[in-house]
Amino acid sequence: MWWMRVILVLLLPFSFLFQQGTCSASTEQEHTCLPSSCGKISNISYPFRLKDDPIHCGDSRYELSCANNVTTLYLYSGKYHVQSINYNNFTIRLVDPGVQQSNCSSLPRYFLSRSDFCDTYEYEDKHCKDPYQAVVEEDPSALLFEHIVYLNCSHQVTNSPKYVNTSSCLNLNSKSKGYYIYAMAGDLIAQDFQVGCHVKLVTPTSWSGLQRNQVLSYDVMHKALVYGFDISWFNLPCKNLCGDSDYCSFNYTTEKLHCYRFCHNFWGGDRDDRFCGKIYLYLSILF
Numbered sequence: 001m002w003w004m005r006v007i008l009v010l011l012l013p014f015s016f017l018f019q020q021g022t023c024s025a026s027t028e029q030e031h032t033c034l035p036s037s038c039g040k041i042s043n044i045s046y047p048f049r050l051k052d053d054p055i056h057c058g059d060s061r062y063e064l065s066c067a068n069n070v071t072t073l074y075l076y077s078g079k080y081h082v083q084s085i086n087y088n089n090f091t092i093r094l095v096d097p098g099v100q101q102s103n104c105s106s107l108p109r110y111f112l113s114r115s116d117f118c119d120t121y122e123y124e125d126k127h128c129k130d131p132y133q134a135v136v137e138e139d140p141s142a143l144l145f146e147h148i149v150y151l152n153c154s155h156q157v158t159n160s161p162k163y164v165n166t167s168s169c170l171n172l173n174s175k176s177k178g179y180y181i182y183a184m185a186g187d188l189i190a191q192d193f194q195v196g197c198h199v200k201l202v203t204p205t206s207w208s209g210l211q212r213n214q215v216l217s218y219d220v221m222h223k224a225l226v227y228g229f230d231i232s233w234f235n236l237p238c239k240n241l242c243g244d245s246d247y248c249s250f251n252y253t254t255e256k257l258h259c260y261r262f263c264h265n266f267w268g269g270d271r272d273d274r275f276c277g278k279i280y281l282y283l284s285i286l287f
């Protein structure tokens with residue numbers, strides 16, 4: 001039947017698109033060097049390097065510093081303490097240097113939020129070349145961290161449970177000073193906004209104990225700051241595995257990277273060939 005041939009001719013050139021590459025997360029052996037160590041971070045290896053490592057070790061975009069046994073990482077305008085590095089899921093956990101574990105009046109020093117990371121808004125943009133990512137690519141709405149927002153208000157806020165009283169830790173609050181400092185977990189959305197309040201600081205945390213819709217105390221928020229926040233470098237192993245032309249995603253359950261092609265189907269192109277594969281299957285059953 002002629003129309004069957006037409007369908008086959010249409011489909012065949014695209015069939016190579018349905019091949020998928022899956023590969024274990026451990027790739028890229030070319031920069032092998034002995035791991036470096038600094039304080040409690042005992043396994044600094046590719047892509048990371050310390051300033052004094054041999055020049056061919058690691059990747060210069062992932063350089064860490066070591067001073068007084070503390071490993072630090074420069075990120076945008078801040079300098080953060082490295083808490084841990086996880087090479088299986090490509091995440092590094094950082095803590096703001098202003099936060100001291102046993103001092104709940106200690107405050108973060110730097111302003112940092114998801115909008116500093118280009119991948120949160122330009123998810124599909126190949127021009128987003130930042131070395132670190134804030135998003136789990138399998139699900140662009142899933143961030144590796146959420147925010148703690150500090151607000152300075154000219155009056156007491158009693159009608160919103162999201163405004164957490166900080167006076168148990170911060171003795172900045174007093175009527176005589178004429179302002180009140182509150183902390184909030186998550187994002188400040190329009191309906192939470194109170195006239196007379198100003199955002200003083202936004203800082204990330206990945207601590208899972210900060211569930212939304214739950215009344216928090218400031219002590220719990222301080223614990224979350226001490227835990228720190230995760231960011232990822234998975235774009236680098238993705239590029240190493242899939243190259244520039246393929247898309248790449250990371251499955252946090254299996255800890256595997258996955259390459260896939262941009263798929264041009266007759267319906268105007270869907271970006272994921274796993275979906276096109278289904279249409280292909282559907283058509284081959286139909287004809």
Ligand SMILES: *[C@@H]1O[C@H](CO)[C@@H](O)[C@H](O)[C@H]1NC(C)=O
Pocket residue numbers: 035043045046087
């Ligand atoms: C250090 O990291 C490398 C991967 O970069 C891994 O193969 C090795 O097992 C790690 N060693 C330790 C002691 O964690």
Ligand SMILES: *[C@@H]1O[C@H](CO)[C@@H](O)[C@H](O)[C@H]1NC(C)=O
Pocket residue numbers: 039068069
């Ligand atoms: C850093 O840690 C090492 C090993 O734990 C120790 O020998 C050294 O004295 C420490 N240095 C400083 C400056 O604390």
Ligand SMILES: *[C@@H]1O[C@H](CO)[C@@H](O)[C@H](O)[C@H]1NC(C)=O
Pocket residue numbers: 086089091144230252
């Ligand atoms: C990455 O692995 C570490 C250690 O298993 C874990 O604590 C962390 O939550 C993982 N990160 C993500 C985003 O799954």
Ligand SMILES: *[C@@H]1O[C@H](CO)[C@@H](O)[C@H](O)[C@H]1NC(C)=O
Pocket residue numbers: 103104105106107
């Ligand atoms: C706790 O942190 C606050 C704010 O940074 C500081 O003023 C205070 O001296 C610190 N207390 C201790 C015991 O380090």
Ligand SMILES: *[C@@H]1O[C@H](CO)[C@@H](O)[C@H](O)[C@H]1NC(C)=O
Pocket residue numbers: 152153172179181200
């Ligand atoms: C809070 O705002 C008031 C009035 O704008 C200002 O005088 C005060 O210094 C601020 N406090 C802090 C801790 O930012």
Ligand SMILES: *[C@@H]1O[C@H](CO)[C@@H](O)[C@H](O)[C@H]1NC(C)=O
Pocket residue numbers: 156157165166167173180181
């Ligand atoms: C916070 O709580 C304390 C004690 O419960 C109270 O005295 C204070 O007025 C509250 N502060 C604010 C800013 O709501």
Ligand SMILES: *[C@@H]1O[C@H](CO)[C@@H](O)[C@H](O)[C@H]1NC(C)=O
Pocket residue numbers: 138251252253254
């Ligand atoms: C990750 O892999 C697991 C096991 O293969 C699979 O069940 C799950 O659907 C995958 N997750 C995503 C988001 O693809």
